Amino acid sequence: MESIALTINGKKVTCRTGDTLLSVAEKNNIFIPTLCHHPELKPYGACRMCLVEDEKSGRLMAACVTPAAKDMAVLTDTGRIINHRKNIVRLMMAEHPESCIVCSKGNRCELRALAARLGIAETRLYPMPNYKPYEELNPFIVRDLSKCILCGKCIRADHELVATGAIDYNDRGFSSRPATLMERPLEDSTCTFCGTCVSMCPTGALSAKHTGYVGTPEKQKDSICGFCGAGCSLAMGTSGGRVVDVNPLKLKGSVNGSTLCVRGHFAHDFLNNAGRLHQPLIRTRDENGDKKFEPAEWNKAVSRAAESLAEIKRTHGPGSIAFIGSPKCSTEENYLFQKIARVMFGTNNLTSTGTINGQALLRRMEEKTMGAARTMPLSGLEKAEAIVTVCFDPDNTVPVAGYHVKRAARAGTPLVTIDVRKTRLAGFAKARIRPESGMEPNARIPALICALAEKIADPDGTSTDFIQQYTSGWEECKAAIDSLLSDQPLSPAEEREIKRAAEMLSGRKISLVIGADVMEQAHGTQIADAAFDLVLSAGSIGVANAGIFIPAPESNTVGAMDMGMAPDLLPGRHPLSDPDARKHLERLWNTKLSPDPGLDLCGIVEAAESGHLKGLYIMAENLVRTLPDPERVENALEKLDFIAIQDIFENRTTRLAHVVLPGSAFAEKAGSFTNMEGRIQSFSQAAAPPGQALADWRILGLLARNMGYPEQYTTIEKIRQEIRKTVPMYAAIGNHRQEWIKNADADTPFSGNGHRFTFAALESLPPQTSQQKGFTAVLGPLRWHLAGGTRTSRSARINAWNRDNPARLSASDIESLAIPEGGKIRIVSDHGAIERSFVADPAMLPGQMFVPTGFSGNEAAALAGIEAIRTPVPAWRTCRVSIEKI
Structure with missing residues (x-):
């Protein structure tokens, strides 16, 4: 592309043909104010704040939509231009309500900041009130369009970035405003409540709905979203050590840019839920023999966990203990967790819920691509x-x-x-x-x-x-x-x-x-x-x-797998059966590793039922809510001699524990996640953990010390140093804010050593046999809840939205079943039954139904059997059901 030269404020600059005057000025650190412009949106030219003057002709031009031309000479801050900008701001403020002191935008209002920069305190114009209704019908977004300056950012972001098209301009002139089709409420439109419009809005016209805090946060910390595997960059606003506001970080080159989803933008209020664990607890008995939990000091609680598990190992052997980790936890924590299981307790009974949520497909494709396509x-x-x-x-x-x-x-x-x-x-x-x-x-x-x-x-x-x-x-x-x-x-x-x-x-x-x-x-x-x-x-x-x-379902599904969080997988995506990989780790860890795969999640439940499993350590998972057949899972766990759990909430699973250790959510500690692209993203602590709660890696460090292990994991950097040696594909972890895992550079077809990708010759499936239950039910998430909803169900905003719980059926099935509209149905499988309302969904084929997970305590999990989660193909999301009218 041709390079051209021009002059801005007497300074000679160069740029490429097609660049706008605004982009050229920004690249050369020349300030030009804007209100409607955004680097991720197409130039719009609505606010006219970016006016510049052609030095030769005196013509005024909007810099955001004017392409630079060869030998052009422009001025950006002449008295004439400043006067135009002041008049534009004065006119906007004359129509704007005088509510800055109570506005949720606070000191982040771009109109207010620009007025201050131009020295405008009073408009000296007649007020032009533009009254519009104040809308807060949904739990996510508040609309006060009396503050709208018609910059169009919300509409353009909706169309250009999120590609939803829920809103557009309605009416003209003084009555013009962003609106949905036919002026329907946002709740009844195609809006997904991603909140991109809120983060784009330069004034208080759009804001997040808060229950306990309004205004400008005291501090802002950079972080990574802890929900799905996209790994979005966040700006977390904190006050009093608590997260009170979340927005996209707008980091150049990040996976999300200026966008988020409803979970990432609005569901992080789970961090401030009253059900958070604040101190270690040890289970005891009251005078009537009933179990109760008493607060304990950290040393006592961790010592109790270490001693109890060590005693079980001595008495019954390593196979009598199991460890269940989580893709919600950081890469460093998952590495340390699996090492404790394998080295200190000598067991491969090690797994995580990632093995039944996305990891199976990741492993299948890793095997087929031979590691040649890890970064995408x-x-x-x-x-x-x-x-x-x-x-x-x-x-x-x-x-x-x-x-x-x-x-x-x-x-x-x-x-x-x-x-x-x-x-x-x-x-x-x-x-x-x-x-x-x-x-x-x-x-x-x-x-x-x-x-x-x-x-x-x-x-x-x-x-x-x-x-x-x-x-x-x-x-x-x-x-x-x-x-x-x-x-x-x-x-x-x-x-x-x-x-x-x-x-x-x-x-x-x-x-x-x-x-x-x-x-x-x-x-x-x-x-x-x-x-x-x-x-x-x-x-x-x-x-x-x-x-x-492969869109990983959890924030660290990839990182947990890469650290060996599976009964048959070692760190670095090496099979446990690989003798060279075992020898490599044995040298580094100074131990002997068993080549025999451990129990998967189904095996752990069955071993607990049979009495072969005696002890269990769980990190950051509510198994009774997350796993299929929750009643069976709960009954199995109750038979164990000892359970230690580190978690952030009191829940059905912690009530079964003998020791409960309060952990921290991702925003309350440092660490790293690996997203679906293969991008390693490091994050630092944004908020303080509640009470005596500790980062999960610190709890694991205390456990290692109590087990007499010589290495002291006192900092996150020490864990990263060990990962760099142990897992070469993570050699760059923590070096910078964002790094990438390494693709395999040997033993792939591209290395020229004779290996080849192999086509699969698929066989015909056997004819479908008649079954007693006549519907295929698919259990899956909706945007409001992640997986079983262990965190999203603690979000006040998400809980306030309870419109998408119904089961989905085809209209023809509803007609053939003669189910009365607005009623409920009973969905029955071989493993359980639930009651749900229902709706007709044109997306469904006859004989098929969709049951949302995460709602109502994740009761949908009762329809699947625990046997369905056997690895390597945990096909638990599909089950045959019958439907009964209620």
Whole structure:
């Protein structure tokens, strides 16, 4: 691109053709005020605050929309320009209510700051009150449009960044305002309450709804969101040591930029929930023999935990103890946790809830790609040649990942969706492949993906060169596809959509986004393998802005897996069965590791029931709420001789413990998370933990010291130093705020040593047998709750929103069941029953229903059986149910 020279305020500067005057000024540290401009939005030119003067002609121009020209000379702060800016601000303030002292925007109001900079205290104009209703119907956003200055940032962010289109301008002139379609309340619109409009608003026209604090926080700390695996950068406002306000950090190059989702923006009030644990507790008995909890000093509580577990190990052996960690905890904490289990207690009975929430798919793709595609920046989606999504519902799982896909589709990138349900994302797609047959819906997805893969593998194209050079098994795969499609022939509608998709994808590299919960549903392995075959057939592994994107469901699903939080996995993604990996760790840890895999979550529950398991240590998980069949889980845990739990809330699981150790949430400690892209993000403490609570890594350090372990983990840096030695792919952890894990550089097809990616030859699924229960229920999250809702259910704002709890059914099923509208149904499986209201959902196919998790104590988990969470394919999110009228 050509470089040109121009002059600003007498200073000669250079820029690229096409750059605006505002961007050139900013790059050269020349201040030009703005109110409607934002670097992530298209130039708009509405507020006219950025007026500059052409030195030669005297013409006034809006700098944000005027491209720089060769030999141009402009002035930014002449008396004429300053006078225009003052008049604009005075007119805005004349219409603005005089409520600064009680405004929630406080000292962050951009209009107020600009008025102060220009020396405007009084407008000296007649007031022009612009009364508009004050709206606070929902628990998230307060709208006071009497303070709106019509900058359009909220509307443009909604359309350009979040790609929702819930609001736009309504009316003209003095009556103009941002509004929803037909002036409906936000609650009844397509608004997802992501809060991007709130963080964009320069005044108090839009603000977060608070119950206990209004105004400017005392301090602001940078952090990383602790909910889903997008790893959004946050600016956490604190007062009195508590988090009172959360906004996107707007860090350049971050995964989220100026956007968040409803959880990231509004659900962090869980940090201030009254149910937080404040001090260590030890279970005792009262005079009637009933159990009770008494406060204890830290040394006494940790000593009790260490001594009890050590005694169980001496008496019954290492196999009688299990450790359950959490992807909610930092990478450093997960590393230390698994090391304590393996080295101090000699057990591989070590796992986390990540093994039943996304980790299965991550491991499957790691195995298939041989570690060659661990880092997948989401920004690559907006530069992709084509995007295919498989069973991916971003609005309800990882919304920020969905924003990238939607923005790409809006910009013209071909998007193909393959899913049983018709999600909101399908509205952005140019081809929508959806099962049409009467067999179980998920069973149909592999055949549809394979049919598409066969059509786009051009025999004369570059994908064939890739197939011949880097893969094996293509001929066998094609034969299997022919057999599969012979057994499951395509319907005319399926054939039409696959043909349309193939025409768009042919000759293009594919970015494939696959729902992380695929492996937790029926036929998940076949879907994952077919998706990988599709990417291979397009030659899209190891190519910039292409490959497989897996939206991890929890903030540190990837980091926990990388630290070896699984019964058959060592740190660095090495199988426990790998003798070289074991020897490497044995040398570093000066110990002997057992090669035998430990118990998974299902095995731990069953071993507790049978009496083979005696002791359990749990870090940051409410198992009775999170796992399927909660009554069975609770009964199993009650049989254990000893349970130690470190958590942030008192809950159903802590009530079963013998020792309870109060931990800290992510905002109350330092550490790092690895997000779905493979980005290692370090964060520091933003708020003080409540009472005597400690960071989880400090608690584990106390446990190690009580076990007589010589190494003292007194700082987070000491743990990071050990991780750098133990896990080479994390050699950069903590060096800077953001680093990336390393892709495998050996033993991959790209290393030239003969290894090849292998196509999976999918077999036809057996015919579906008749079953007593006639519906396939899918258990899944909605945007309000993450997983089982252990933290989001403690958010006052989320709890105040209780509109999306109903089960979803197709209209035809509701009609055939003759269920009265507005009533309730009983959903019955082989493992339990729940009662729910219901709604008709056009996204559902006949014979299928969707049951939201997280609501009402996560009662939906009662429909699944504990056996369904067996690894490596924990298909617990799909179960057969019957429906009864109430």
